[in-house]
């Protein structure tokens with residue numbers, strides 16, 4: 015049976031870069047909301063010698079994610095799922111919209127794919143180093159647990175927390191950071207639940223990366239760059255390689271942690287206090 019790698023949010027950016035680093039003996043399924051974008055990505059992958067398929071999916075809709083998981087499983091054994099789907103504060107949309115896609119979308123992807131995956135497979139959820147910048151009083155694991163039991167209350171409580179920020183961008187920024195802090199927590203929760211079935215779960219937190227999203231956030235989100243080791247943004251291909259490595263079955267003992275791939279900026283800010291230029 016063929017082995018299948020699914021990249022959700024793989025039509026562009028970090029997700030597409032990760033797909034290009036996967037072994038060519040795998041069938042690649044690329045997913046996202048915009049068919050045209052997916053078709054362009056498939057052309058690129060085919061030109062590189064991959065067998066690749068596009069399937070539209072909106073991760074904020076559980077049924078859509080279920081269909082994607084069943085489609086991928088119909089092609090072969092689903093070995094790797096990389097969930098790179100996400101939206102950021104500078105994009106159109108609301109605080110609730112950000113939380114629905116980034117946070118609840120991760121719940122749907124992990125839950126629906128874990129039903130079709132077998133021992134020796136891996137889920138990598140893409141978080142963000144913005145997960146690490148929140149004041150600790152905003153982080154409440156009991157509220158996070160509501161994502162699986164009472165979605166409406168989960169969203170209401172997190173939107174309320176994000177409203178503590180001043181200004182529209184900052185409120186969406188708080189919603190984004192909360193959604194990604196949730197992703198880090200949820201991937202760890204899943205690692206210990208699915209581990210008994212041999213499914214490994216890890217999250218990976220990029221710093222500011224020069225994708226369409228990263229460039230959109232550069233002005234407001236670039237404040238951590240001077241704290242990074244090389245004082246620069248990351249390149250999509252660097253993150254793609256990091257994701258593909260974490261998602262590789264040979265990396266079998268990496269589970270239940272967040273891989274902070276941000277050029278050292280979080281650590282630089284918290285521990286080494288490099289001065290801004």
Ligand SMILES: NC(=O)c1ccc[n+]([C@@H]2O[C@H](COP(=O)([O-])OP(=O)(O)OC[C@H]3O[C@@H](n4cnc5c(N)ncnc54)[C@H](OP(=O)(O)O)[C@@H]3O)[C@@H](O)[C@H]2O)c1
Nearest residue numbers: 023026027028047048072073099100142222223225227228
């Ligand atoms: N770039 C950065 O600086 C940075 C930093 C930290 C974390 N991240 C995270 O890295 C991930 C990838 O971001 P990127 O920089 O590669 O940006 P990107 O190029 O915009 O990639 C995000 C992808 O997710 C898809 N997507 C968005 N909403 C979706 C939904 N509801 N259902 C399915 N797919 C959806 C988008 O396609 P459609 O719009 O067509 O659906 C897009 O292809 C995101 O989770 C992001 O939060 C990025």
